[in-house]
Amino acid sequence: MAIYQDFIELLKRSIKDKTLVKLTLSNYKGQEAGLKNLYVKLVEIKRELKMSFVYRYQTRDITKNYSLRDGFDVLVEAVHFKGFRSVVLQTIDEQLDMQMNKKAEWTGFRRASSNAVEVDLKHDKQKERRLQDSSKSYLQDLKLTDANGQVYKNAQDKWKQINHYIEILSGSLANLPKERNLRIVDMGAGKGYLTFALYDYLHSELKHDVSVVGVEFRQDLVELCNTIAERAGFNQLHFEEGTIENYTSETNMDVLIALHACDTATDDAIYKGIKDEASLIVVAPCCHKQVRRSLERIKAKNDLDFMTQYGIFMERHAEMLTDSIRALILNYYGYDTKVMQFVSDQHTPKNVMIVAEKKGVSVDRQQEILAKLASLKSYYGLDYQHLERLCELDVLASKAV
Numbered sequence: 439m440a441i442y443q444d445f446i447e448l449l450k451r452s453i454k455d456k457t458l459v460k461l462t463l464s465n466y467k468g469q470e471a472g473l474k475n476l477y478v479k480l481v482e483i484k485r486e487l488k489m490s491f492v493y494r495y496q497t498r499d500i501t502k503n504y505s506l507r508d509g510f511d512v513l514v515e516a517v518h519f520k521g522f523r524s525v526v527l528q529t530i531d532e533q534l535d536m537q538m539n540k541k542a543e544w545t546g547f548r549r550a551s552s553n554a555v556e557v558d559l560k561h562d563k564q565k566e567r568r569l570q571d572s573s574k575s576y577l578q579d580l581k582l583t584d585a586n587g588q589v590y591k592n593a594q595d596k597w598k599q600i601n602h603y604i605e606i607l608s609g610s611l612a613n614l615p616k617e618r619n620l621r622i623v624d625m626g627a628g629k630g631y632l633t634f635a636l637y638d639y640l641h642s643e644l645k646h647d648v649s650v651v652g653v654e655f656r657q658d659l660v661e662l663c664n665t666i667a668e669r670a671g672f673n674q675l676h677f678e679e680g681t682i683e684n685y686t687s688e689t690n691m692d693v694l695i696a697l698h699a700c701d702t703a704t705d706d707a708i709y710k711g712i713k714d715e716a717s718l719i720v721v722a723p724c725c726h727k728q729v730r731r732s733l734e735r736i737k738a739k740n741d742l743d744f745m746t747q748y749g750i751f752m753e754r755h756a757e758m759l760t761d762s763i764r765a766l767i768l769n770y771y772g773y774d775t776k777v778m779q780f781v782s783d784q785h786t787p788k789n790v791m792i793v794a795e796k797k798g799v800s801v802d803r804q805q806e807i808l809a810k811l812a813s814l815k816s817y818y819g820l821d822y823q824h825l826e827r828l829c830e831l832d833v834l835a836s837k838a839v
């Protein structure tokens with residue numbers, strides 16, 4: 439138990455001296471479904487020092503902030519009873535690692551920190567994950583800001599959306615390799631607001647070597663965006679005229695983006711990302727006509743038919759079913775998926791975003807996914823889903839039942 443006592447002492451001291459950099463609890467064997475890790479750090483919120491707990495589940499993060507006293511108690515309980523079997527405590531000058539062995543005893547060691555580390559007391563929300571310079575020419579050309587960099591009143595929502603987009607993606611973007619050029623394809627780029635913002639953030643703020651291609655079938659928008667990119671000096675941002683379905687390139691993409699591409703165009707885009715084994719796939723689906731038409735045609739008798747007789751509920755079911763199937767298919771190909779609200783539903787009903795990061799998957803899990811796909815389709819009376827068909831998983835799913 440000596441290492442456990444050391445841990446408690448080091449924890450207390452590092453909280454008191456504000457030298458706690460990070461605490462990571464992992465190798466979770468407890469009862470809570472989907473829980474993987476707990477990350478704890480010190481944060482300053484409204485000038486008060488608190489402990490921030492991020493509970494990482496398979497598909498989401500839950501953050502809780504505690505006072506130092508409560509945080510310490512919650513943490514000790516988590517280490518004691520919650521089922522984490524590995525603990526790493528990093529302070530400014532040392533690191534303590536401990537593991538629980540088969541006899542439920544803590545073993546471990548401590549050592550001096552090998553790298554210079556700092557305590558970052560900034561609350562995640564305070565971190566600058568947004569565009570810093572609103573005076574850039576592309577923002578004026580896109581009619582978001584005036585010549586002084588002031589955001590126009592009627593562009594406030596768009597400005598918020600752009601920055602929210604960067605904020606949502608910043609964590610995933612930080613995981614991308616830095617040592618080589620990254621290829622990003624934004625399918626259905628439209629007027630390019632989000633494409634420009636992403637390029638600017640990666641290139642100017644994060645100093646990434648990136649090439650971004652916007653694919654769009656409207657020639658006028660492609661010409662406009664290329665002119666704006668050239669004027670901004672964004673040499674590695676280009677827009678190409680063409681359709682998502684027919685888009686090809688010689689080099690595989692690292693990141694696939696498709697925001698508000700209609701109906702099955704989102705599936706076509708995801709399929710290309712999967713085929714290229716993109717590290718990150720981000721889509722904000724638009725309408726869900728293909729699945730809705732199928733549900734309406736087949737009219738399955740199930741526990742939900744009293745709801746789906748109403749058009750608006752049918753619409754929402756079609757949306758949830760389509761996007762859940764997309765998330766499941768991404769899981770099948772080894773992506774960890776998060777589904778979140780992108781834009782406030784005050785502004786648009788098209789407000790769901792799927793963020794998928796490639797991590798890997800076991801064969802057993804793939805079998806489970808195929809069985810789940812088959813049972814979902816049978817329950818809803820869905821004959822097929824476009825992405826499933828593109829991936830030819832409908833054939834495999836029918837064999838999995």
Ligand SMILES: C[S@@+](CC[C@H](N)C(=O)[O-])C[C@H]1O[C@@H](n2cnc3c(N)ncnc32)[C@H](O)[C@@H]1O
Nearest residue numbers: 626627628654655656680681682697698700703
């Ligand atoms: C609703 S806008 C979204 C623009 C941008 N992605 C955004 O979220 O602000 C959809 C854009 O995708 C383009 N688009 C839709 N389907 C497409 C397809 N199959 N191939 C290429 N472009 C497509 C449309 O012309 C339109 O400009």
